[in-house]
Amino acid sequence: MKLGKKRGGLSEIEIPTASLADIVFLLLIFFLVTTSMNPAKGLGLTLPPPGEQVKIASKNVLNVYINAKGKVLIKEEVVPVEDVEEVVKEQLKENPKLVISLQTDLEAKYEDMINVLDQLKLAEAKRISLAVPQL
Amino acid sequence: MEFKAKSSLSSKIPTASIADIVFLLLIFFMTVTVFRRHIGLRVTLPAAKATQKIESRRLISYIWIDRSRRINIDDVPVESLRELRILVKEKLQETPALIVSLRVDKEVPYRYVAETIEELKKADALRVNFGTLTKD
DSSP states (O other): OHHHHHHTSSOOOOOOOTTHHHHHHHHHHHHHHHOOOSOOEEEEEEOOOTTOOOOOOGGGEEEEEEOTTOOEEETTEEEOGGGHHHHHHHHHHHOTTOEEEEEEOTTSBHHHHHHHHHHHHHTTOOOEEEOOOOO | OOSOOOTTOOOOOOOTTHHHHHHHHHHHHHHHOOOOOOOOOOOOOOEETTOEEOSOGGGEEEEEEOTTOOEEETTEEESSHHHHHHHHHHHHHHOTTOEEEEEEOTTSBHHHHHHHHHHHHHTTOOEEEEEOEEOO
């Protein structure tokens, strides 16, 4: 009978939830600290499958050459790197099917190649091919 | 005293919903966090204006090439390019939609990049990304 009395009594049973916020804050801080907020960035490119050589009519190919010193040659003319975008845009307007073949000297700096690739991306060239120099 | 304070009125800030708000934040950060962070090699990436974010970070494998031509894939040092191909092929089996991000020092001759790209082609890892910094 004592038990029954207790149950019916006025004492309330409560789960303490005051510390819940603290625990969750702790977890939150942990995830805040571990999250790396600098997202992966870069210039995307899809490579062609190996061994597959698609013949493209030479009039649909625009060769862009980069020499060891980072100078750019398009259609037999030396073009400053900043102007590549403009030249390529014009060429693309004339022939939207144009495939741009980027030929980089093996001794050229990686930075020079990225600078030109950046210009090609800015010119909204969708079909870019990294030509393989004779290794 | 006409302006007697009502002593019976107790003002309380409701704190019951704090836990809910924080849980929401917690869930957000849990879903956003990617734990695979690599140490990598010390490289100075080139900058490019057309730099874009890669949305699917869980699919990325990183290849580092530093100034002294050391090659590293996801913190595993690679001695030969043949080894690189095997490692990339293994990763490709785990994640078929693999994106390989090349983080190459800007002073490295293009030869090393070209050779790496050739190996990636042979390994069928065709989604490549050149890691760059944003330039204004």
